[in-house]
Amino acid sequence: MFEGLRTVVYPVGNLTKAKAWYSAALGQEPYFDEPFYVGFNVGGYELGLVPDAPVAGQAGPIAYWGVPDAAAAFARLIELGAHPHEDVHDVGGGILLGTVQDPFANLLGVIQNPHFALPQ
Template sequence: MLVGLRTVIYPTRDIAAAKAWYAKLLDAEPYFDQPFYVGFSVGGFELGLVPDGEPSTAGVQAYWAVADIDVAFRRTLDLGAKEIEPVTEVGGDIRVASLADPFGNRLGLIQNPHFDPTAVR
């Protein structure tokens, strides 16, 4: 059935602005760039942008892995995101945080020392 996460898609009303912001956040240009969809490769997964969507911080929540959540959280704020939930220890040395990107979508961050990248299929 399900074999693992592949793509997280964020709707935006301004795909050009969203593409520029995520390129800056990720320090990478998209590998797929069309008017109907922009895709960034992020550690073997995909962060996608679609135009004419309705951004929201409600609904499905995806958490993107970071090596240092304090640094990533501050950098994301510095790029114009807004805090939803601060960096929080949730147990087992796992730390999470949530922000709203400038387009109104929830962007989750996670620092999880127990994550095993070799288990990704």
């Protein structure tokens, strides 16, 4: 049985550059940092970086990371060097989402969902 999302892993061509970029984007250093894997704790979920894996690019599933302000988070990622993929927009019910392509060709989504709350 599924208990919920635990980890999203992004393949990257340059682990050192990716670690620096995600450290800046997330405003924190990784909690796990090895040559084979770098892991960040993001609100109780893990964002992992792996080297030497095929880069996902713009195909496949997109992980949307919860943020309090989707437009501000999107703009900050662009300022850090990501490229716009899908501008922030309302998909209904006040839920705002958008996606960027990180400097390593992975799609990174942000979502502001007033209807979702983590269990306490």
